[in-house]
Amino acid sequence: MSKRIVLLGHAVKQSLSPAFQQAAFDHVGLPVRYEVMDVPPKELAAAVAALRADADVIGANVTIPHKETIGALLDSVTEECATIGAVNTITRAGSRLVGRNTDVAGLRGSLDALLDGRRMPRAALILGAGGAARAAVAALVGAAVGQISITNRHLRRAEQVVAAAQKSWPHLAIRAVPWHESILVEEAARVGIVIQATSVGLDPNDAPALPAAAFREGQYVIDVVYAPGGTALVRSARAAGAEATDGLEMLLLQGAASFELWTGRPAPISIMRDALAAAAASSKGTKGSSEGLGGVK
Numbered sequence: 001m002s003k004r005i006v007l008l009g010h011a012v013k014q015s016l017s018p019a020f021q022q023a024a025f026d027h028v029g030l031p032v033r034y035e036v037m038d039v040p041p042k043e044l045a046a047a048v049a050a051l052r053a054d055a056d057v058i059g060a061n062v063t064i065p066h067k068e069t070i071g072a073l074l075d076s077v078t079e080e081c082a083t084i085g086a087v088n089t090i091t092r093a094g095s096r097l098v099g100r101n102t103d104v105a106g107l108r109g110s111l112d113a114l115l116d117g118r119r120m121p122r123a124a125l126i127l128g129a130g131g132a133a134r135a136a137v138a139a140l141v142g143a144a145v146g147q148i149s150i151t152n153r154h155l156r157r158a159e160q161v162v163a164a165a166q167k168s169w170p171h172l173a174i175r176a177v178p179w180h181e182s183i184l185v186e187e188a189a190r191v192g193i194v195i196q197a198t199s200v201g202l203d204p205n206d207a208p209a210l211p212a213a214a215f216r217e218g219q220y221v222i223d224v225v226y227a228p229g230g231t232a233l234v235r236s237a238r239a240a241g242a243e244a245t246d247g248l249e250m251l252l253l254q255g256a257a258s259f260e261l262w263t264g265r266p267a268p269i270s271i272m273r274d275a276l277a278a279a280a281a282s283s284k285g286t287k288g289s290s291e292g293l294g295g296v297k
Contacts (some may be wrong), residue, residue: 004056005262006037008047008070009063016226016279017255023275024259027268032058041065048073052097059262060090061255064199074099083168084138085190086131089258100261103135106254108142110205111193114220114245123147127186127209128197131159132224136195137165141172145228148174149187152198154177174246181211194237195226196223201231206231209281217241224250228258228283252276
C-alpha cells in the first residue's frame, strides 16, 4: 500500500512541490504519493489530528499560512523551529508528529549559489516578518552576517522578529525599520544582501516591493516568491546590476532537505531540479508561488 506525504496550506493549488517531490519518490522506487491538502486556518487543528491518526501519512510539508501556527498542534518541534518560530516540514515518529524546518537550509543554499564562492556581505535587509523572514534571519546568522535590518508593513511584527532574534543571538546587530520608500532605499544602499520575504509579487501585476533605486551592482537579491518569467523585483534588481534570483532554488533545496528527513536517503537533486523546471515552465501565465512564505505580508 502506498504511503502519503501531504502539503498543508491554504489557496496553494498552484504549488510546484508535488511535481518535483513525486518525481523524486518515483525515481528512487518508493511507493509514496505526494498530495496537496487545502486547509483553511480554522480547520488546521482537525487536519493535524487526522494526519496523526492516519499511519499511512509519513510526513508533511507546511506552507502559507500555517508555518507559524502549526507548531503548537504538533507533539514536538526541533530546537531550530522553536528558535525561528516556524515549521515547514513534519516527520512521523510512531504516533508522534515532529515539526522541523528546512527553509533555513533552502535559503542558505540559494544564497550560496547566488554568491558562487564570492565573499559573504556583512549586512542584509529583510522585507517581511513571517516564517520565511524568520528563516532568513537564521540563515544569515549561520552565514556570519552580523548586521540585519528587517521591515514589514506592520512595524510591530518586524519588532517581534527582532525581539525573538535578540533572545537567540544576543550579539546580533538587528533592528526593525519602518516600511517607507525613502528609508528602505537608504537601508538597501548600505547592505550587500536583500531578501524579499513578503507575498508581494504573487500577482504578476504587483509593483516591486522595492523601487529600482534600492538596487545596485554588487548586491545579492533573493525574492522568495516565484513567478513565471521572474518577479518584478528580480527583474528590477538585475536591470540595476545586482545578482538576483527568485524562490525556485530555495523551494528546490528545502524540498530536497525534507525528502531526506522523510526517507533517510539522499535526495535525487538533479531529478527534482528537472521536474521543478518543467513544472515551472508549464505554469507560465498563472500567478506566482508562495511556498517559501510563512505568512501574509
